[in-house]
Amino acid sequence: MKQSMTFIPTLREVPADAEVKSHQLMLRAGFIRQNTSGVYSYLPLAQKVLKNIEQIVREEMNNAGASELLMPAMQQAELWQESGRWYSYGPELMRLKDRHNREFALGATHEEVITSLVRDEVKSYKRLPLSLYQIQTKFRDEKRPRFGVLRGREFIMKDAYSFHATQESLDEVYDKMFTAYQNIFTRCGLDFRAVIADSGAMGGKDTHEFMVLSDVGEDTIAYSDTSKYAANIEMAPVISTYEKRSEALKPLEKIETPNQKTIAEISTFLNVAKESCIKSILFKVDDRFVLTLVRGDHEVNDIKLKNLYGATVVELASAEETKETLNCVPGFVGPINVSNDVEVVADHAIAAVVNGVCGANEEHFHFQGVNIDRDAKISQYADLRFIQEGDKSPDGEGVIKFAKGIEVGHVFKLGTRYSEAMDATFLDENGRTQPMIMGCYGIGVSRTLAAIIEQYNDESGIVWPESVAPFQIHVIPVNVKNDAQKDLSDKLYAEFLQKGYDVLLDDRPERVGVKFADSDLIGLPVRVTVGKKAEDGIVEVKVRKTGESFEVSVTELYDKIKQLLGN
Amino acid sequence: MKQSMTFIPTLREVPADAEVKSHQLMLRAGFIRQNTSGVYSYLPLAQKVLKNIEQIVREEMNNAGASELLMPAMQQAELWQESGRWYSYGPELMRLKDRHNREFALGATHEEVITSLVRDEVKSYKRLPLSLYQIQTKFRDEKRPRFGVLRGREFIMKDAYSFHATQESLDEVYDKMFTAYQNIFTRCGLDFRAVIADSGAMGGKDTHEFMVLSDVGEDTIAYSDTSKYAANIEMAPVISTYEKRSEALKPLEKIETPNQKTIAEISTFLNVAKESCIKSILFKVDDRFVLTLVRGDHEVNDIKLKNLYGATVVELASAEETKETLNCVPGFVGPINVSNDVEVVADHAIAAVVNGVCGANEEHFHFQGVNIDRDAKISQYADLRFIQEGDKSPDGEGVIKFAKGIEVGHVFKLGTRYSEAMDATFLDENGRTQPMIMGCYGIGVSRTLAAIIEQYNDESGIVWPESVAPFQIHVIPVNVKNDAQKDLSDKLYAEFLQKGYDVLLDDRPERVGVKFADSDLIGLPVRVTVGKKAEDGIVEVKVRKTGESFEVSVTELYDKIKQLLGN
Known part of the structure; x- marks a missing residue:
């Protein structure tokens, strides 16, 4: 072209x-x-x-x-009503009416x-x-x-x-x-x-x-x-296993922790590692309340919770619901002394926490010296947390990034x-x-x-992989007003086309700097520049990907191109 | 496939x-x-x-x-408002609103x-x-x-x-x-x-x-x-020329023609050829009234009238407008004795009518013995009628069909x-x-x-031209449960594909009658049927277009196909 x-x-x-x-x-x-x-x-x-x-x-x-x-893109509403998505798809589905006032969806999917x-x-x-x-x-x-x-x-x-x-x-x-x-x-x-x-x-x-x-x-x-x-x-899934620290069990002890709600706050306030804190979060899982426990340095994965219960909707319990269920504001809840109505599920990591810290279900108080199996009633242990960088890969090979x-x-x-x-x-x-x-x-x-x-670019522009590049070769005469350059460019353009390459010929009467800048920006795999040595049958080849460039005689050009691009 | x-x-x-x-x-x-x-x-x-x-x-x-x-298909209304077509395109332009209530046209054209x-x-x-x-x-x-x-x-x-x-x-x-x-x-x-x-x-x-x-x-x-x-x-355009009949001019004569309104009626009633009748029709051309005259066997082409006046709107005058302008009901209007306010334009054929008939601008009366240049005032002659089969072709070569x-x-x-x-x-x-x-x-x-x-079909189905056929070759094993037939069909299918042909293989376990009927209906250019002689390496080739069919050995098949389809 x-x-x-x-x-x-x-x-x-x-x-x-x-x-x-x-x-x-x-x-x-x-x-x-x-x-x-x-x-x-x-x-x-x-x-x-x-x-x-x-x-x-x-x-x-x-x-x-x-x-x-x-x-078709125009899809009669009746079809989407049959599947139910007419009602559930929401405003993302574009809708219109025809001249007879019949409703249509514009195909978002088929x-x-x-x-x-x-x-x-x-x-x-x-x-x-x-x-x-x-x-x-x-x-x-x-x-x-x-x-x-x-x-x-x-x-x-x-x-x-x-x-x-x-x-x-x-x-x-x-x-x-x-x-x-x-x-x-x-x-x-x-x-x-x-x-x-x-x-x-x-x-x-x-x-x-x-x-x-x-x-x-x-x-x-x-x-x-x-x-x-x-x-x-x-x-x-998390397949990591956790070892208990070999440390003598301390007694459970309630301590005052004024306004220390988050794991970060409590770990600083008590000078304990986050790994020793038990993060307790109340969820509403469909119609029941579930208190989840994960280690202080972990995060609850609500999709895992949902799958664990085969539930349809999982959401954080509101402050009101937390107050009602645990008689405590969020920030100080914990698994100890909770009513039998509340299920407590703990991530596997919790079982390995020795002498930990958790909320006391009383505002401004926490427990320390917590040893979960001794002090609380756990309904079940499960894989409940988000995987983290550094965790073992679930297939057993390598670590997660x-x-x-x-x-x-x-x-x-x-x-x-x-x-x-x-x-x-x-x-x-x-x-x-x-x-x-x-x-x-x-x-x-x-x-x-x-x-x-996104994956193929550098500071000068796009760097197309050959398989999808808009053209394979960019032929650039330095000066289209120079007959030798123009003629040779036209000849190469025609010959490349004839050999089945897709070629772009920059025949514009622009300054060469503009052409080169545009060429780098567009990013075709191979550039053939026809300059002053056109009269001697010599052109310059530049590979966009590597920046490599070299002079080559026209007689050897096609072999070079074939090496670079295949045929 | x-x-x-x-x-x-x-x-x-x-x-x-x-x-x-x-x-x-x-x-x-x-x-x-x-x-x-x-x-x-x-x-x-x-x-x-x-x-x-x-x-x-x-x-x-x-x-x-x-x-x-x-x-894109989604085109913001503003663009169509700029061109004015948002208002003029009418209900054929499909329109919709996005979630922000902005209006769009669905591209009817770009x-x-x-x-x-x-x-x-x-x-x-x-x-x-x-x-x-x-x-x-x-x-x-x-x-x-x-x-x-x-x-x-x-x-x-x-x-x-x-x-x-x-x-x-x-x-x-x-x-x-x-x-x-x-x-x-x-x-x-x-x-x-x-x-x-x-x-x-x-x-x-x-x-x-x-x-x-x-x-x-x-x-x-x-x-x-x-x-x-x-x-x-x-x-x-009509380029026909008309010769006057060599007949003595008769005097103009008003005659009673009760209820004879159409050309067909008046020509029968007076026993004159339609060619001798002058069809007079009043048009409203933008703001003025124009009485058009064409021969009884011709039709006024309103696009020619429109172009003649460079007009925007041309429409038939209503009965009321006709009454007002010519003081007569439609059916009896004519070019004789009309007011100077009304332009009379005549098709070239009218000039050659000798002793013709036209309406008298008086209900139930016509004139006979009409010789237009003697009896009426014509503003201009023009090409005013639809071309007809048998007319000379406007380029001077042949006649119109x-x-x-x-x-x-x-x-x-x-x-x-x-x-x-x-x-x-x-x-x-x-x-x-x-x-x-x-x-x-x-x-x-x-x-x-x-x-x-529409152009490529017969009583059995479609007959695809090779250039656009969905596939070039239809390979049909008569009985897919017969190993020899199945194996040979599979082999031919693979080989045709390899040679660059587009092939459909009917590998369905259907009766051969069903397969042939479907094959004729679908209409691929060449059918290769693999039947009982498969064991001998012989298949039947049928050309959809001509119905021609012949047996051929597999060794000669490709040459035959090449002759029929090219490569």
């Missing part, structure tokens, strides 16, 4: 409202422009990268046995449409399993769109759905999709982790999020420093959530009606574009 | 609500399913054809110097978005011309969606826009786009005409519609039986309609601010899919 004829509006200044690197660079390098909050136009360079990513996604999806289709489609056509186990995907524009009215296309309101997604007669069949396709996702993000050049995620209200068992490691990520990942293990921190991640993909065993609500059934081998078992698999295509830029 | 793993829900019956062939076949062959009125899902076979059409469109657009981008995008970045003639296109989903709330995806409410369009500093530059790009369109529709295998169209309220001069010839088309095309000339019938057409493309010189309204200006070579001159160029991609099927 000739640069004079396309649309790459680069900017010298960093736009004031762009907080993260990818957003800044996509604006500066002329990849996107904002139309309105969270809504963007993808300019020609971005569109080329999107197409490259889509092609990789298509190849891997087809390879995993999925077929591409295209479903479980309803695909379930209705398959339900109407597939009636027998013989037609299952079935995997279908699309690459399509999605609409979600984010409360706080930000970071450019990382969190937009209109974005491109690949969403796939699978339908099964048996759980085993779902498991098999889930594994294929998992592998496809690993291939996709690897081919995109991304440093990512497949992390164990929370299946949330869906009731599914297996679910993984594919996270691109990045400081601007909104999620925290706990990963092993030596193995492949990775999970959302909420999901990582934390990283921030951008979620670019999600694979999910939906089970019968939609098929039951929408009556998508089939006849099994025995002629019995069964709900289809479903999986769903999403990739944020436009978000992946931004995530790649 | 293996048929057992994809989603091709064929139907044996013709769906009751599908009126046209393409709609019926797309439903029956499992290409589409309706989600709600005018909104469809494109199932895997349709999606493959769409991708093939899109690829052709991309190649030709790139070749014409246009760059692909992607603009003139506003692209104009704002280019206006913000391009300031100098040096950056022009610029051609940009996208392939994207459009939304139009059609009053009467019908014919499947031929007239839907959510559809896929390629829309391109060009920006220019000079009219000459627009003319040049318009011609390139015109050529690209011809290439695109030719490569899609379509029998089409580029017809001269009405530029409507846009004020542009050149505009062409690309019409696929089809009886289900909603537009009538006038085309030459020998040349390339084609136009919307409203737009075709009529055909119905489906509009699949439109190229249009917009001029400064949007750039002036939205202040999209540039500095010209002399440093003067000028509005950009624009062109726009649309293709209905999903409509093209249906139009191809």
